[in-house]
Amino acid sequence: MTKEEALAANYAAIRANENRVKSYNNGKLYNSNSGSSDRTAFDPQSYSYQKAQAANSSGASTYSDSGGGGSTYSAPDYTGLINDLKGTLENSLNQSIAARQAAYDKSKQAYEANRDASLKSLLDAYNFGSGQVNDTADRSLQEAYLTRMQNQRTLPQMLSAQGITGGLSETTNANLLNSYGNNRNNIEVDRADNLASLLNTYQSGKAQTEQDFNTKLAEAYNVLQQGIAADRAAYNNSLASIMAYLG
16 A cells, blocks of 8 residues: 555544544434443544554554543644655656756757767868869969960060060060969969858858757757756645645
């Protein structure tokens, strides 16, 4: 039998005996035919014993008969039983809260692991992309430089074959240098644009990843707090029910 069932049985027995005591004291158990008291329905000594047993089983004060034939007893003291039940409820509450906290911590660790993996992937993609951009730009610069040097070597012969000399030759050489400078500039502009695009993609992805992590973590925390609140409410309701029952 559980504590609650034992408590209910003791409480019902006490109430039933109290009603019988009241009936006895009011003379309702007198035998109307003989005018004498019918003690078969109520035995003060038996009642005293039952009271003491109920009190002992629940931590109550024992019943005692008064010298004048009346009967008095102290109300049952359920302090010990209440403390036991309260301790059981508190233990269940703490276990439930601990389980909820553990579930939250586990979810948080999983969210952090996913976030870190996503951030690493984004950074790896950025590093790989920027590496390719820089390699392409460097090769283009090298090719432009080699083209310029080759043109500088062949330009005098080409101009001489065409009969171009003097100022025209210098102008052609200057144009060649300008073309090389423009090529270098275009290559560096493309490099900067591509790197900026990669960086923007990385930063946007990073911000989105952090936002998703914070959103999931906030939702998990709200679930945790709501669960704890529900556990505490259930604890308070159960404790209130016990107190009302014993009251």
